Amino acid sequence: MTQTIVIAEMSNNTVxxxxxxxxxxxxxLGGEPTLVxxxxxxxxxxxxxxxxxxxxxxAKSAAFSHYDASGWAAALDAVAPQGTVITGASPQSKDLAAxxxxxxxxxxxxxxxxxxxNNITSPVYSGKAMQTVSxxxxxxxxxxxxxxxxxxxGASEASVVDTDGNVxxxxxEFMARASERLDVAEANIIISGGRGMGSPDNFSHLEAIAxxxxxxxxxxxxxVDTWEAIPHSMQVGQTxxxxxxxxxxxxxxxxxxxxxxxMRSSKYIVAINKDADAPIFQHAxxxxxxxxxxxxxxxxxxLKGMMG
Amino acid sequence: xxxxxVLVKQVPDTNAKIVVTGDRVDLSSVxxxxxxYDEFAVETALQHREAAGxxxxxxxxxxxGAEKILKDxxxxxVDHIVRIDADxxxxxxxxxxxxxxxxxxxxxxxxxxxxxxxxxGAGSTGPGVAERMGWASVSNIIGAGFDGxxxxxxxxxxxxxxxxxxxxxxxxCDKGGFxxxxxxxxxxxxxxxxxxxxxxxxxxxxxxxxxxxxxxxAKPAGKSYEGGAAAAEVAKLLRDExxxx
Numbered sequence: 001m002t003q004t005i006v007i008a009e010m011s012n013n014t015v016x017x018x019x020x021x022x023x024x025x026x027x028x029l030g031g032e033p034t035l036v037x038x039x040x041x042x043x044x045x046x047x048x049x050x051x052x053x054x055x056x057x058x059a060k061s062a063a064f065s066h067y068d069a070s071g072w073a074a075a076l077d078a079v080a081p082q083g084t085v086i087t088g089a090s091p092q093s094k095d096l097a098a099x100x101x102x103x104x105x106x107x108x109x110x111x112x113x114x115x116x117x118n119n120i121t122s123p124v125y126s127g128k129a130m131q132t133v134s135x136x137x138x139x140x141x142x143x144x145x146x147x148x149x150x151x152x153x154g155a156s157e158a159s160v161v162d163t164d165g166n167v168x169x170x171x172x173e174f175m176a177r178a179s180e181r182l183d184v185a186e187a188n189i190i191i192s193g194g195r196g197m198g199s200p201d202n203f204s205h206l207e208a209i210a211x212x213x214x215x216x217x218x219x220x221x222x223x224v225d226t227w228e229a230i231p232h233s234m235q236v237g238q239t240x241x242x243x244x245x246x247x248x249x250x251x252x253x254x255x256x257x258x259x260x261x262x263m264r265s266s267k268y269i270v271a272i273n274k275d276a277d278a279p280i281f282q283h284a285x286x287x288x289x290x291x292x293x294x295x296x297x298x299x300x301x302x303l304k305g306m307m308g
Numbered sequence: 309x310x311x312x313x314v315l316v317k318q319v320p321d322t323n324a325k326i327v328v329t330g331d332r333v334d335l336s337s338v339x340x341x342x343x344x345y346d347e348f349a350v351e352t353a354l355q356h357r358e359a360a361g362x363x364x365x366x367x368x369x370x371x372x373g374a375e376k377i378l379k380d381x382x383x384x385x386v387d388h389i390v391r392i393d394a395d396x397x398x399x400x401x402x403x404x405x406x407x408x409x410x411x412x413x414x415x416x417x418x419x420x421x422x423x424x425x426x427x428x429g430a431g432s433t434g435p436g437v438a439e440r441m442g443w444a445s446v447s448n449i450i451g452a453g454f455d456g457x458x459x460x461x462x463x464x465x466x467x468x469x470x471x472x473x474x475x476x477x478x479x480x481c482d483k484g485g486f487x488x489x490x491x492x493x494x495x496x497x498x499x500x501x502x503x504x505x506x507x508x509x510x511x512x513x514x515x516x517x518x519x520x521x522x523x524x525x526a527k528p529a530g531k532s533y534e535g536g537a538a539a540a541e542v543a544k545l546l547r548d549e550x551x552x553x
Contacts, residue, residue, distance in 0.1 A: 069435050069445045095447040098432035102439035107399040107516045110430040128326040129333050132519040168444030169471050176467040232483055238322050239344050247552045268550045286542045287532040294536025302543035
């Protein structure tokens with residue numbers, strides 16, 4: 001059996017639960033997965049236990065204290081065995097995947113959503129088509145979250161190995177986000193508003209629901225372009241963020257190709273729009289033809305009842 | 309004064325409908341444009357030149373048909389336009405090796421590119437070229453400053469980080485706060501007359517090849533309701549049918 005290496009997806013110095021999905025992807029590729037955890041303290045690798053890996057390697061280095069592409073790629077390359085490498089598909093992990101592949105002189109395949117034997121499928125043209133490629137020899141593959149089931153069992157103890165990489169960049173200043181709200185790129189549930197919300201002030205109704213169900217608030221490009229108060233960081237779509245949450249609630253969004261490109265792979269889509277002919281309804285699991293003024297208070301009350 | 313390079317790629321207009329004929333995407337009737345994020349890269353490269361002097365060279369990889377976007381870049385204000393001649397599909401290893409050689413030949417000291425191309429959405433080229441050059445790289449920047457060296461703003465953890473970047477480096481650009489300038493009449497006239505430098509560079513063989521393209525599977529028709537009161541029923545379905553809440 002060939003070696004397959006999984007680089008753990010890290011979040012605030014802990015192993016993110018989606019790492020177990022990456023192990024499943026590695027198993028689908030036919031390898032015996034070694035899970036490599038980039039950490040500054042070995043204890044940060046504790047969360048990698050029982051995620052289905054055959055071995056766990058805590059790769060310990062001061063280089064992992066803040067993300068620097070060249071430092072991380074060098075430090076991981078030094079300790080990860082040769083073979084195909086799997087990473088997550090967050091913007092940072094895709095960056096690392098590309099850098100690590102280049103360091104090893106191999107190709108990188110980004111955003112995998114299916115693996116069958118040597119064939120790896122990823123969305124292209126912002127999800128308007130699927131591309132399947134086949135690779136001979138080792139590659140680096142980034143795998144989207146919410147696609148593979150989480151692996152279980154396997155190794156629970158990590159062996160610790162020291163490593164190092166030259167960090168090129170330095171952080172001068174960190175500016176925390178003004179709001180405590182989740183980022184759309186990280187959220188499992190997203191509620192987004194479009195120009196149909198009428199005014200940026202009305203996004204408060206979306207925020208109230210988001211607070212009830214632990215969702216992030218997103219926006220369409222039309223909303224971001226029209227209202228200065230809606231920042232680009234909220235934009236879901238081709239020139240914004242690509243998301244695939246468990247639940248995407250689109251309110252007052254018509255469903256332009258631009259927007260669909262960024263959210264069509266969401267597991268469940270709810271659309272609320274007063275125009276019954278809006279294209280968004282063709283992609284919705286649950287469509288409600290109504291104004292947001294009618295639908296949102298009812299939705300909020302029902303959700304409050306369930307969550308309370 | 310820095311020798312600035314900006315990488316640009318021709319892609320289908322993002323509003324275009326993508327058609328699959330047989331098992332391949334058919335782009336024959338699709339309008340091709342500069343990838344949207346590359347426009348932010350061109351803008352950032354021009355701002356760098358305005359702050360620090362030097363010259364900006366726009367580079368693309370492709371056949372003669374890809375020269376239109378080089379002319380577009382010239383019209384906005386880049387100094388030189390270069391096409392690396394290539395017709396075949398290449399995997400990321402081949403493409404990045406090719407671009408790294410070109411950057412070396414052109415004597416580039418800083419390279420800007422879009423955070424990803426609108427066709428593949430991969431975002432591999434910037435960091436991959438940087439690694440092959442042994443350079444620093446930062447990706448997905450949303451702002452850049454040029455006083456006392458290059459510093460960029462990028463999303464990090466729960467906010468944004470201002471990061472100083474030593475040159476040489478490759479920087480990939482997100483939309484952020486960049487306002488893209490439009491070409492003026494003089495620029496468009498100059499672009500018409502400008503000649504494209506064509507380079508031929510040997511690339512290694514690809515080991516990743518495309519097997520097929522397909523349209524995404526059609527979603528089964530969902531449930532639809534009239535009137536806001538149905539939101540209560542939908543909330544219940546989200547809990548009981550979709551098992552989300």
